[in-house]
Structure formats: C-alpha cells, structure tokens
Amino acid sequence: MNYAPASLTTGAVPMPDVEPRRRPLVRAQHVDKTYSNGTIALKNLNLDVYPHEFISLLGPSGCGKSTALRIFAGLGAYTSGMMDWPQSMHDATGKPEREVGFVFQEPTLMPWATVFDNVYLPHRLKDRRKSEVQDRVKEVLDLVGLGQFANAYPRELSGGMKMRVSVARALVTRPKLLLMDEPFAALDEITRNRLSNDLLDIWSKAKCTVMFVTHSVFESVFLSQRIVVMAARPGRIIGELTVDAPYPRTKEFRLSSEYSAYCREVSDLLDVAMRS
Amino acid sequence: MTIQATASVDDRPEGFVAPKPRTSIVDVLDTLLPFAAGALFLGTWEFLVHYLKVSKFILPAPSAIVTTFVKEWPAIYVALKYTATITIGAFVTAVVTGIFFGVLLTSHKRIERTFWPYAVTMQVTPVVAIAPLVIIWVGLDRVWLSMLILAWMVAFFPMLSNTAVGMKSADHGLRNVFELYEASRWKRFRYLQLPSALPYILAGARISSGLSVIGAVVAEFVAGSGGSRGLAFMIVESGTLLNIPRMFSALLMLSIFGMSIWYVTATIQKILLQRWHESELKQEN
Ligand SMILES: Nc1ncnc2c1ncn2[C@@H]1O[C@H](COP(=O)(O)OP(=O)(O)OP(=O)(O)O)[C@@H](O)[C@H]1O
Numbered sequence: 001m002n003y004a005p006a007s008l009t010t011g012a013v014p015m016p017d018v019e020p021r022r023r024p025l026v027r028a029q030h031v032d033k034t035y036s037n038g039t040i041a042l043k044n045l046n047l048d049v050y051p052h053e054f055i056s057l058l059g060p061s062g063c064g065k066s067t068a069l070r071i072f073a074g075l076g077a078y079t080s081g082m083m084d085w086p087q088s089m090h091d092a093t094g095k096p097e098r099e100v101g102f103v104f105q106e107p108t109l110m111p112w113a114t115v116f117d118n119v120y121l122p123h124r125l126k127d128r129r130k131s132e133v134q135d136r137v138k139e140v141l142d143l144v145g146l147g148q149f150a151n152a153y154p155r156e157l158s159g160g161m162k163m164r165v166s167v168a169r170a171l172v173t174r175p176k177l178l179l180m181d182e183p184f185a186a187l188d189e190i191t192r193n194r195l196s197n198d199l200l201d202i203w204s205k206a207k208c209t210v211m212f213v214t215h216s217v218f219e220s221v222f223l224s225q226r227i228v229v230m231a232a233r234p235g236r237i238i239g240e241l242t243v244d245a246p247y248p249r250t251k252e253f254r255l256s257s258e259y260s261a262y263c264r265e266v267s268d269l270l271d272v273a274m275r276s
Numbered sequence: 277m278t279i280q281a282t283a284s285v286d287d288r289p290e291g292f293v294a295p296k297p298r299t300s301i302v303d304v305l306d307t308l309l310p311f312a313a314g315a316l317f318l319g320t321w322e323f324l325v326h327y328l329k330v331s332k333f334i335l336p337a338p339s340a341i342v343t344t345f346v347k348e349w350p351a352i353y354v355a356l357k358y359t360a361t362i363t364i365g366a367f368v369t370a371v372v373t374g375i376f377f378g379v380l381l382t383s384h385k386r387i388e389r390t391f392w393p394y395a396v397t398m399q400v401t402p403v404v405a406i407a408p409l410v411i412i413w414v415g416l417d418r419v420w421l422s423m424l425i426l427a428w429m430v431a432f433f434p435m436l437s438n439t440a441v442g443m444k445s446a447d448h449g450l451r452n453v454f455e456l457y458e459a460s461r462w463k464r465f466r467y468l469q470l471p472s473a474l475p476y477i478l479a480g481a482r483i484s485s486g487l488s489v490i491g492a493v494v495a496e497f498v499a500g501s502g503g504s505r506g507l508a509f510m511i512v513e514s515g516t517l518l519n520i521p522r523m524f525s526a527l528l529m530l531s532i533f534g535m536s537i538w539y540v541t542a543t544i545q546k547i548l549l550q551r552w553h554e555s556e557l558k559q560e561n
C-alpha cells in the first residue's frame with residue numbers, strides 16, 4: 001500500500017528498521033468497544049497509524065469515530081483487543097508512555113485562566129514549573145498565531161481563536177500523536193478553511209502525527225494523506241483511501257480537478273458506509 | 277460575468293456622527309429611585325404620625341427614632357459589638373466548615389451517600405426547636421458559645437450544599453483534559469474542581485451571611501436574659517419596657533449591620549469573579 005508521497009518520508013526519524021515508515025506509531029488490533037448500556041460502538045477495529053502522517057477518520061454520525069479516537073488517547077477502556085505503541089517506552093506495569101495531544105470538539109478552556117495558563121496546563125499537571133516552560137508556551141502560542149493574546153481570558157476570544165488556544169494546549173507537550181475530534185465543526189466556513197490551512201502548516205512544523213476526525217468529505221480530502229472511512233452499527237472500518245497530493249496544499253488544490261476526483265471517490269465510499 | 281464592488285451602501289451625509297447613547301437624566305433618576313422611594317416612605321410616616329397623633333408607644337416618628345438612636349448610641353454600640361461577634365464568628369465558621377465538609381462529602385460517592393441524609397436532617401430541623409437543648413448542654417455560663425453554635429447551624433447548610441454542587445459542576449470536557457494528562461487527585465481538585473466550584477461557594481457565602489444574622493437573632497431571642505447582650509436582646513428588652521423608639525433604634529442598627537455584611541460578601545464575590553464568571557461580566561455583545 002502506498003502511504004505517502006516520497007517527499008514526506010525524507011524527514012522521518014531514524015529507525016533501525018529497513019522500512020522506517022512501515023513501523024507504526026500506534027497499532028489497534030481487533031479492538032472492540034461495548035458501552036455499559038450495550039451499545040456496540042466498535043467492532044474489530046484494526047488500524048495502524050504511522051509516524052508523521054496525517055490521517056482522517058470519516059464516517060456518519062454515531063459510527064464510533066470519537067470512541068476510536070478516545071481509545072487512541074487512552075481515555076476510556078476498550079472491551080477487547082490490543083492497543084500497541086511499538087515505538088514508545090513502557091513503564092514497569094507495561095503501560096506505554098503515550099505522547100498524545102487531544103483537541104476536543106469544544107475548546108474546553110478554563111474560563112478562569114488566561115490563555116497562557118490554559119496552554120501551560122498540561123505542563124502544570126506534569127509538575128513542570130512555569131519558568132521552565134514559558135518559552136515553550138510562547139512558542140506554541142506564536143505557532144497558532146496568538147502570541148499577542150497570552151494574557152487574554154477565553155471569553156475575550158472568538159470561537160476560532162479559542163480553538164487555536166486548544167490546539168496550542170495540545171501541542172505544548174510536543175506530542176507524537178495529535179488527536180483532533182471534529183475540532184472545527186462548530187466554526188463558520190471561512191474560519192474553518194483558515195484553520196485547516198494553518199493546521200497543515202503547524203503539522204509540517206511540529207512534525208507530529210495527526211489523527212483527525214471529521215464528517216466533512218472536503219475537509220478530509222484537503223487535509224489528509226490517508227482517509228479511513230467508517231460505518232455504523234457496529235462501528236467498523238469499511239474502506240481506506242490515499243490522497244496522493246503534495247503539500248503544501250493551497251487554494252489551487254481546493255480548486256483542482258484532482259481534488260474533486262478525490263472528493264467524489266471519498267463520497268462514494270461514504271455512501272457505501274451509509275448503506276451498510 | 278462582472279461583479280461590481282459597491283463602494284458604500286451608506287447614504288448618510290458625509291461627516292454624519294451617530295448619536296451617542298444617552299447617559300443623562302434618565303440614568304441619574306434611575307439610581308436615585310430607591311432613595312426617592314425611601315424618602316417618600318419616611319416622609320409619609322413622619323407626617324401621618326404627627327397628623328394622626330399616634331402615640332410613640334405604638335409607632336414613633338422617624339425623627340424620634342433617630343434622636344433615640346443618637347442618644348442611646350453607647351448602648352447600641354455595645355449590643356452591636358456583641359451581635360456582630362456572634363454573627364461574623366458563625367459566618368466564618370460556617371464558611372470554613374461548609375467548604376471543608378462539602379469537599380469531603382464529594383470526595384467519595386460512598387461518603388456522600390452515607391452522610392448526606394444527616395446533613396439534610398440538620399438543615400430541616402428548626403434551630404429554635406433545639407436551641408434550649410444546646411444552651412443547656414453548652415452551659416449557661418457560656419451562652420455566647422451556644423449562640424455561636426446556633427447561628428452556625430443556620431448558616432452552615434447553604435455553604436455545604438453549594439460547595440458540594442460546585443465540586444461536581446466541573447465541565448465534562450475539561451475533566452477529559454485532566455484525565456488525558458493523568459492529573460493527580462490533588463491537582464484535579466486544585467486546578468479544576470475548586471475554581472469550578474468558586475462561583476457556587478461564593479453564592480453560598482452570600483446566602484449564608486444573611487442567614488448567620490438571622491441565626492444570631494434567633495439565638496439571642498431564645499437565650500433571652502440568660503446572658504445575651506446583643507441587638508436582638510435589646511429589642512426584646514425594649515419591648516418589655518415599652519420603650520418603642522429604642523426598639524426601633526436597635527432594629528435600625530440590625531438592618532444596617534445586615535446590609536453591611538451582605539455588601540461585603542457581594543463585593544468579595546465581585547472581585548473574585550469579575551475576570552471570568554458570567555454573573556459578574558459586563559460583556560459587550
Ligand atoms: N458514554 C456512552 N455511553 C453509551 N453509549 C455511547 C457513549 N458514547 C457513545 N456511545 C454510543 O456509541 C456509538 C458511537 O459513538 P461516538 O460518539 O463514538 O460516535 P461518533 O462517530 O463520534 O459520532 P458523531 O459524528 O456524532 O460525533 C453511538 O451509537 C453512541 O450512541
């Protein structure tokens with residue numbers, strides 16, 4: 001299977017393997033999830049996520065995208081199967097050291113804290129002093145374009161800016177895996193496009209892996225290298241598609257026939273998902 | 277297809293300045309309104325007392341009350357100190373214990389389930405009904421302590437229940453963030469639950485401050501001449517002596533004191549929440 005354009009493999013971390021990109025960052029094997037009320041949210045989920053890739057999870061509402069993402073984040077247990085972090089250190093109990101950042105659908109900021117303190121939170125929870133990490137906090141705030149707003153309170157920001165703060169908070173710990181659950185769904189189209197562009201920029205600078213949940217075909221095609229389409233009842237993967245367009249992707253890409261072709265293909269796949 | 281940009285849809289003349297929102301006479305009158313109502317009320321009162329020649333044993337005129345207030349000030353001051361000590365003591369104790377037990381209660385589901393019914397029982401039992409018992413237990417030589425306990429019992433519950441509700445009010449999404457970074461119990465308490473609970477705790481403190489005044493007054497009534505020297509006792513005593521102007525003076529002092537306490541807690545609430553909480557925001561929409 002072809003995972004990415006060759007240009008993207010060059011910056012990959014050195015790995016003892018012959019094929020560095022073949023060794024996944026996270027691997028979900030036969031993962032099932034049944035909620036306590038009996039809902040089968042996921043059935044036999046198999047998904048390998050490779051370093052530095054941008055992957056989208058696409059599917060109709062209720063197909064288990066959020067559930068899957070939360071399992072990748074280590075939030076909430078799964079019923080059976082295995083989650084493997086082949087490249088990470090494991091502690092004495094065998095628990096992998098997940099280096100993840102999570103951007104929820106809502107900005108989930110602390111209203112009583114400034115933008116700076118909100119972004120500092122992950123480090124605060126890991127006992128890092130403010131003086132130690134303030135440069136890093138400023139750096140990610142600059143990265144998301146909010147350097148000037150360190151001392152503002154969330155209520156003084158627009159919806160898009162709050163989302164940027166949330167992204168900055170997720171990035172501040174330099175996670176290997178950035179998980180995003182429909183982060184831009186609540187925003188207007190102009191803001192959403194702006195943030196999508198900026199996200200690709202951030203992704204290339206931060207050199208992390210992004211797993212992006214969305215139910216917008218256009219968003220998934222524009223952003224990702226790989227689109228994983230899911231179906232509901234029970235939640236499962238029904239298809240996968242590689243988007244072989246080079247980065248940086250610009251407005252021209254949005255207008256190209258290549259883009260439309262991909263959208264159509266994903267759309268068809270999604271139709272299959274809806275029908276099944 | 278050509279699209280022509282419209283330069284301006286504004287057909288108002290050049291240099292047109294929109295009128296500023298008016299902050300004039302109407303606003304000033306608005307703030308004066310309560311005072312005007314008060315003045316009207318007192319004026320009518322004064323007039324009716326003189327016009328109908330009401331006996332001062334029934335209803336003294338406002339002017340007579342003020343005169344008595346000034347004349348009796350040393351006695352009122354002593355009584356105020358007494359009542360204020362009980363009230364503030366009870367209030368502070370209620371805040372501290374209410375927060376402490378509220379946090380303790382919500383720290384574990386099982387603790388909450390075990391003790392919550394008793395907290396409610398304590399709340400619904402009228403304090404007047406157990407006051408004599410408390411006074412006997414604590415001892416007649418320490419009536420001030422019984423009164424402190426009684427006033428505390430009245431003021432305690434809103435602090436307890438508001439803290440308990442507040443501790444559980446943390447935003448679900450934020451709880452996920454804390455879980456993601458494997459925040460310790462203490463950190464979750466300190467950086468998530470406590471700030472989330474703060475508005476609730478402060479609202480509880482406001483209710484509780486008013487209740488501690490009521491609690492102190494009830495306690496003084498029950499204790500009677502057994503040792504109380506406060507404003508409420510002054511009211512009772514003046515009543516038996518038929519010194520109605522003095523009674524009104526003590527009542528006036530009690531109201532002023534209650535207002536001050538309420539104002540202080542409201543101000544603290546404002547200061548602590550003004551940067552972020554909806555209740556204190558003057559957001560421009
Ligand atoms: N906490 C829960 N308890 C019980 N059932 C749940 C819970 N969370 C989700 N579910 C169920 O699991 C299924 C998958 O939910 P999930 O939130 O993962 O879907 P989703 O793909 O993210 O949907 P959406 O696009 O609407 O966000 C749904 O049928 C939902 O009803």
Ligand SMILES: [Mg+2]
Nearest residue numbers: 065066067181
């Ligand atoms: Mg979801």
